[in-house]
Amino acid sequence: xxxxxxxxxxxxxxxxxxxxxxxxxxxxxxxxxxxxxxxxxxxxxxxxxxxxxxxxxxxxxxxxxxxxxxxxxxxxxxxxxxxxxxxxxxxxxxxxxxxxxxxxxxxxxxxxxxxxxxxxxxxxxxxxxxxxxxxxxxxxxxxxxxxxxxxxxxxxxxxxxxxxxxxxxxxxxxxxxxxxxxxxxxxxxxxxxxxxxxxxxxxxxxxxxxxxxxxxxxxxxxxxxxxxxxxxxxxxxxxxxxxxxxxxxxxxx
Amino acid sequence: xxxxxxxxxxxxxxxxxxxxxxxxxxxxxxxxxxxxxxxxxxxxxxxxxxxxxxxxxxxxxxxxxxxxxxxxxxxxxxxxxxxxxxxxxxxxxxxxxxxxxxxxxxxxxxxxxxxxxxxxxxxxxxxxxxxxxxxxxxxxxxxxxxxxxxxxxxxxxxxxxxxxxxxxxxxxxxxxxxxxxxxxxxxxxxxxxxxxxxxxxxxxxxxxxxxxxxxxxxxxxxxxxxxxxxxxxxxxxxxxxxxxxxxxxxxxxxxxxxxxxxxxxxxxxxxxxxxxxxxxxxxxxxxxxxxxxxxxxxxxxxxxxxxxxxxxxxxxxxxxxxxxxxxxxxxxxxxxxxxxxxxxxxxxxxxxxxxxxxxxxxxxxxxxxxxxxxxxxxxxxxxxxxxxxxxxxxxxxxxxxxxxxxxxxxxxxxxxxxxxxxxxxxxxxxxx
Numbered sequence: 315x316x317x318x319x320x321x322x323x324x325x326x327x328x329x330x331x332x333x334x335x336x337x338x339x340x341x342x343x344x345x346x347x348x349x350x351x352x353x354x355x356x357x358x359x360x361x362x363x364x365x366x367x368x369x370x371x372x373x374x375x376x377x378x379x380x381x382x383x384x385x386x387x388x389x390x391x392x393x394x395x396x397x398x399x400x401x402x403x404x405x406x407x408x409x410x411x412x413x414x415x416x417x418x419x420x421x422x423x424x425x426x427x428x429x430x431x432x433x434x435x436x437x438x439x440x441x442x443x444x445x446x447x448x449x450x451x452x453x454x455x456x457x458x459x460x461x462x463x464x465x466x467x468x469x470x471x472x473x474x475x476x477x478x479x480x481x482x483x484x485x486x487x488x489x490x491x492x493x494x495x496x497x498x499x500x501x502x503x504x505x506x507x508x509x510x511x512x513x514x515x516x517x518x519x520x521x522x523x524x525x526x527x528x529x530x531x532x533x534x535x536x537x538x539x540x541x542x543x544x545x546x547x548x549x550x551x552x553x554x555x556x557x558x559x560x561x562x563x564x565x566x567x
Numbered sequence: 568x569x570x571x572x573x574x575x576x577x578x579x580x581x582x583x584x585x586x587x588x589x590x591x592x593x594x595x596x597x598x599x600x601x602x603x604x605x606x607x608x609x610x611x612x613x614x615x616x617x618x619x620x621x622x623x624x625x626x627x628x629x630x631x632x633x634x635x636x637x638x639x640x641x642x643x644x645x646x647x648x649x650x651x652x653x654x655x656x657x658x659x660x661x662x663x664x665x666x667x668x669x670x671x672x673x674x675x676x677x678x679x680x681x682x683x684x685x686x687x688x689x690x691x692x693x694x695x696x697x698x699x700x701x702x703x704x705x706x707x708x709x710x711x712x713x714x715x716x717x718x719x720x721x722x723x724x725x726x727x728x729x730x731x732x733x734x735x736x737x738x739x740x741x742x743x744x745x746x747x748x749x750x751x752x753x754x755x756x757x758x759x760x761x762x763x764x765x766x767x768x769x770x771x772x773x774x775x776x777x778x779x780x781x782x783x784x785x786x787x788x789x790x791x792x793x794x795x796x797x798x799x800x801x802x803x804x805x806x807x808x809x810x811x812x813x814x815x816x817x818x819x820x821x822x823x824x825x826x827x828x829x830x831x832x833x834x835x836x837x838x839x840x841x842x843x844x845x846x847x848x849x850x851x852x853x854x855x856x857x858x859x860x861x862x863x864x865x866x867x868x869x870x871x872x873x874x875x876x877x878x879x880x881x882x883x884x885x886x887x888x889x890x891x892x893x894x895x896x897x898x899x900x901x902x903x904x905x906x907x908x909x910x911x912x913x914x915x916x917x918x919x920x921x922x923x924x925x926x927x928x929x930x931x932x933x934x935x936x937x938x939x940x941x942x943x944x945x946x947x948x949x950x951x952x953x954x955x956x957x958x959x960x961x962x963x964x965x966x967x968x969x970x971x972x973x974x975x976x977x978x979x980x981x982x983x984x985x986x987x988x989x990x991x992x993x994x995x996x997x998x999x
Contacts, residue, residue: 398907400906400907400993400997401994420911420912421911424910424911433908439900439904439997441904443601444593444596444597448596452593455589455590456586456911456914457586457909458589461589464589500908
């Protein structure tokens with residue numbers, strides 16, 4: 315697990331991008347996905363097929379934050395789900411460190427997600443009956459990490475995201491910004507290679523959103539981060555922005 | 568990309584154990600918070616439903632145990648009882664005799680001589696016709712005992728009202744003097760319209776007989792030594808105590824010194840040892856220790872307990888399946904989150920199964936407690952109304968039995984919440 319601090323001076327995203335190697339942590343190659351088709355484990359149940367992605371290809375290099383923008387229904391979330399291994403595209407490949415997720419079984423994809431991918435949801439999706447610390451330690455339970463180590467790791471992560479005094483609070487006792495920080499800490503608990511964030515500031519006010527973005531920027535120093543958002547401020551922290559429209563890559567800048 | 572790649576088997580086992588203990592701990596923590604902090608009360612209502620069902624099972628099984636253990640004629644204060652194997656409720660039904668103990672007078676004397684034994688008395692129960700003051704025969708159950716100087720209770724009646732000893736026995740010759748005494752229960756006294764000092768003709772025969780005197784049996788007269796107080800353990804039963812050998816003579820039980828059971832007072836261990844020595848093949852029961860295996864020897868009691876078991880499992884499983892299914896349905900997002908953070912399907916299902924198991928276990932423990940209270944309540948109600956004495960017995964084995972039944976119900980129920988859980992779509996849930 316990396317020991318880097320999630321706090322630190324914030325440099326220009328473009329400058330950092332120039333300084334890093336461009337090793338692709340995630341590579342999407344010709345990804346097409348149709349909901350309602352036979353591909354993928356999770357189908358809508360609707361007999362009609364809806365094409366969510368059409369021949370989408372791009373890389374997310376290690377140490378780089380890649381933003382995904384586009385109107386609602388453009389396929390941003392589908393891309394995130396494919397990268398997170400929650401969805402198997404109808405065709406094309408999604409490689410995580412040169413491992414094609416589509417070639418893996420469900421259980422193998424789950425294992426990859428557990429060890430290599432952290433997910434941050436717009437609505438946090440913390441378990442309401444667990445404390446902040448237990449939520450952060452959740453992925454470590456399945457990894458078989460001993461209880462004392464789980465607690466220590468979760469406490470350290472909560473301290474790093476500025477919630478050292480909130481470890482025993484339930485999600486319902488935290489503000490929106492605090493909940494998202496807990497969610498980010500949870501995504502970092504297994505020290506993943508890739509962070510996938512879906513509208514991470516969508517439920518937050520501007521000031522709180524800025525704090526969360528700063529946190530994401532910090533955690534993205536040694537990882538590949540893929541962020542989907544409508545929000546310009548969020549996309550500004552990205553080193554690269556991929557624009558989707560009707561399931562196609564419309565622009566990369 | 569396996570979890571266990573490169574790890575030694577011992578490390579893999581350790582990690583697996585840690586993982587499962589973590590999942591169980593996680594589930595316990597969630598269960599407790601949801602049971603105590605959520606407002607829907609789904610968990611609490613499931614626990615309550617299981618508890619009530621198990622309490623019902625415990626009470627009905629307790630009643631079945633009491634049925635198997637005999638009726639009011641077993642209401643004694645002995646420390647140890649010796650009963651023939653394969654005896655049961657039917658033996659106390661009029662006109663149907665069950666197995667009896669033989670050589671009881673002799674062996675009781677031997678038992679009395681043992682260290683640690685205060686007293687031993689065979690008990691013979693016979694149905695007899697006693698003539699009431701209106702000259703009409705009334706059916707009364709006569710209980711033959713050997714009284715001593717100490718106040719003791721047999722069949723809910725005080726033996727101290729009879730003269731101590733059993734002189735008619737006369738070392739097995741049955742030609743000693745008759746005491747001719749009888750101690751009546753309040754109901755028997757009322758039926759016979761008799762008071763202390765009254766003489767009552769007796770004929771041994773049985774209920775339902777229309778003849779006043781059974782010609783096959785000698786007709787004798789007994790004197791009422793006492794009428795037991797209201798509130799004695801006989802309740803509404805028309806029961807009466809007489810000296811054992813006299814009843815044996817009336818009923819023909821003197822041939823073989825027969826008795827239905829043998830009661831021993833004294834130190835439990837000494838009494839048990841003496842009883843086992845005297846009757847190695849008979850069942851030896853310690854006071855307060857109803858033998859649950861008696862259920863299998865008694866058709867009615869066994870049927871009652873089996874019905875209670877089937878109804879309990881059915882109701883309990885239905886409640887658990889329905890409410891846990893609803894709980895899981897409301898909790899799909901949690902399962903989706905578990906999936907998104909890397910819990911495979913079998914671990915998610917384990918969370919659901921453990922949660923169901925905990926609910927059932929807690930409900931069953933509460934149910935056993937409620938059942939114990941229920942048994943006390945049933946006995947109190949029976950005492951206050953129609954059937955004084957213990958109509959339901961509690962046995963420690965009822966605790967694991969009830970918990971086992973509840974867990975079996977949980978096992979029967981768990982496929983439904985698991986099926987609901989397995990239908991969860993992570994994308995649908997996290998996308999909401």
